[in-house]
Amino acid sequence: MSASPGSLTCGAPPAERVITHERGQREVFCGLTGIVWLHRKIQDAFFLVVGSRTCAHLIQSAAGVMIFAEPRFATAIIDERDLAGLADIDEELDRVVERLLARRPDIKMLFLVGSCPSEVIKLDLSRAAQRLSRRMTPAVRVLAYSGSGIETTFTQGEDACLAALVAEAPAAPAESPASLIIVGALADAVEDQFRRLFAAIGIAHVSFLPARRASEMPAVGPNVRFLLAQPFLADTARALESRGAQRIAAPFPLGSEGTAAWLTAAADAFRIPRARVEEAIAIPRARAVLSLERHRERLAGKRVFFFPDSQLEAPLARFLARELGMEIVEIGAPYLHRAHLAEELALLPPDVRIVEGQDVERQLDRCRAEKPDLVVCGLGLANPLEAEGFATKWSIELVFTPVQGFEQAGDLAELFARPLLRRELVEV
Numbered sequence: 001m002s003a004s005p006g007s008l009t010c011g012a013p014p015a016e017r018v019i020t021h022e023r024g025q026r027e028v029f030c031g032l033t034g035i036v037w038l039h040r041k042i043q044d045a046f047f048l049v050v051g052s053r054t055c056a057h058l059i060q061s062a063a064g065v066m067i068f069a070e071p072r073f074a075t076a077i078i079d080e081r082d083l084a085g086l087a088d089i090d091e092e093l094d095r096v097v098e099r100l101l102a103r104r105p106d107i108k109m110l111f112l113v114g115s116c117p118s119e120v121i122k123l124d125l126s127r128a129a130q131r132l133s134r135r136m137t138p139a140v141r142v143l144a145y146s147g148s149g150i151e152t153t154f155t156q157g158e159d160a161c162l163a164a165l166v167a168e169a170p171a172a173p174a175e176s177p178a179s180l181i182i183v184g185a186l187a188d189a190v191e192d193q194f195r196r197l198f199a200a201i202g203i204a205h206v207s208f209l210p211a212r213r214a215s216e217m218p219a220v221g222p223n224v225r226f227l228l229a230q231p232f233l234a235d236t237a238r239a240l241e242s243r244g245a246q247r248i249a250a251p252f253p254l255g256s257e258g259t260a261a262w263l264t265a266a267a268d269a270f271r272i273p274r275a276r277v278e279e280a281i282a283i284p285r286a287r288a289v290l291s292l293e294r295h296r297e298r299l300a301g302k303r304v305f306f307f308p309d310s311q312l313e314a315p316l317a318r319f320l321a322r323e324l325g326m327e328i329v330e331i332g333a334p335y336l337h338r339a340h341l342a343e344e345l346a347l348l349p350p351d352v353r354i355v356e357g358q359d360v361e362r363q364l365d366r367c368r369a370e371k372p373d374l375v376v377c378g379l380g381l382a383n384p385l386e387a388e389g390f391a392t393k394w395s396i397e398l399v400f401t402p403v404q405g406f407e408q409a410g411d412l413a414e415l416f417a418r419p420l421l422r423r424e425l426v427e428v
C-alpha cells in the first residue's frame, strides 16, 4: 500500500491506543553495543570503554571482524585492583588516554564510555572528559557518556552519545539562515541519498548528526529545525530543544510511505509547496513501491510478533502492516516515546496489541500461544526460539543495516522475507 504524503490515515490516534505496561525480566543488550555502528560513522572518533572484561568481550563479539587498519574502539579495564583509590584511577585513565592519543594522531574526538561495574560507576567520567579536553584542545575533543546496562538498552547508547555531542555543539549564529539537522546515525550511502532529495525538494541548509568527521558536527540554535531519523533519540531531542532547536513531527523514514511522509514533513516545516515535493520524490518513490512488490507476495498475510529491543518496533510494524500486508500479533517495545511516535502510533492497525517494557517469560508464553510466522527479537532469544521451530529476525540487524529511505525499502522488506524463505527451504 502506498499513500500520498499528508494523506496518511489509519488506526487510532495515540491518545486512544491501549498500551499495556509490563515489568519483569528483560532480555536486551546494553548501550555499549551502539559503538559498533557509531565508530563506523564518525571516522575520526575513538570510543574508549571504561569497563570490565565482560564489556571488552561484548564489544569485540558484537563488532565481529575488524575492517580497519587501526581499531576505533577499545576497553580500559578497571578491575578490583583499582579500588585502592579513585585518584589513582583518574591518573591511570589520564595515562591511558595520553598514550592512546600520542600513538594515534588521527583521533580528533574521544568518547569515554561508562559501563556498569561498580568501580566504574564511582568514576566521574564527565569530569574526566572535561579535564582531558582542556588539556588536549584543540587537537582532540574528549566527551563522555554512559553505555551502562543499568541505564541503557542497546539503542540508547547512540542516544547518550548524540546527546553528549549536542551539549558540546557550537551555537548557530542568530543571523544564520534556517537550517535542518537530520538526527540519528545513518549509513553514508543513505545520508548521500537524503542529501540529494533535500536539495531537489529545495531545503538548502541540511546537516547530519552525527557528522562523518568531528570537525563537521552541526551548530545548534533557535533557527534550527531537526528531523529524527531514529525513534530512540529522546535525550538527544531534549538536548536540542533545550538549545532552542525545534523538532519536526513525522513518521520515520522506513518504507516508501514512511520516507515520503518524513520528507514531506520537513518540506512543510520549510514552507515548500507539496507539488515540488511530489515532483522531487516521484521517481524514487515509484522505485521503492516496485521493489516491495515481490516481497509482498511472500509476506502478505504472515503473522509477526515483536519482542522489545531496538525501539524501532512501532515504525517497523507500521511498514510491515501497511506496505507488505503482514498481520501484527504484538508490538513489544522497551520504551515508547509518545510524542516522537505519535505519527507512527496513529498509522498502526486498530486494536494491535502494544506492550511497553518487558516481562520476558510472559511474553514468551504469549508468543508460543500465538504461533506467529515470524518473531523479531534480540540475539539472546533468537536461538532458543529457532530451536522451538520459530522463524526469527534479529532486531540488532535492523540497526546495523542501511534500511532508511526509498532505495533501501526493498532491502528492508527482504530482511523479513529471508528468514521465512530459509525456513521454507529447510522444511522442503
Ligand code: SF4
Pocket: 030, 031, 032, 051, 052, 054, 055, 056, 058, 114, 115, 116, 117, 147, 148, 149, 150
Ligand atoms: S556495560 Fe554492563 S551490561 Fe554492558 S557489557 Fe559492561 S558489564 Fe555488561
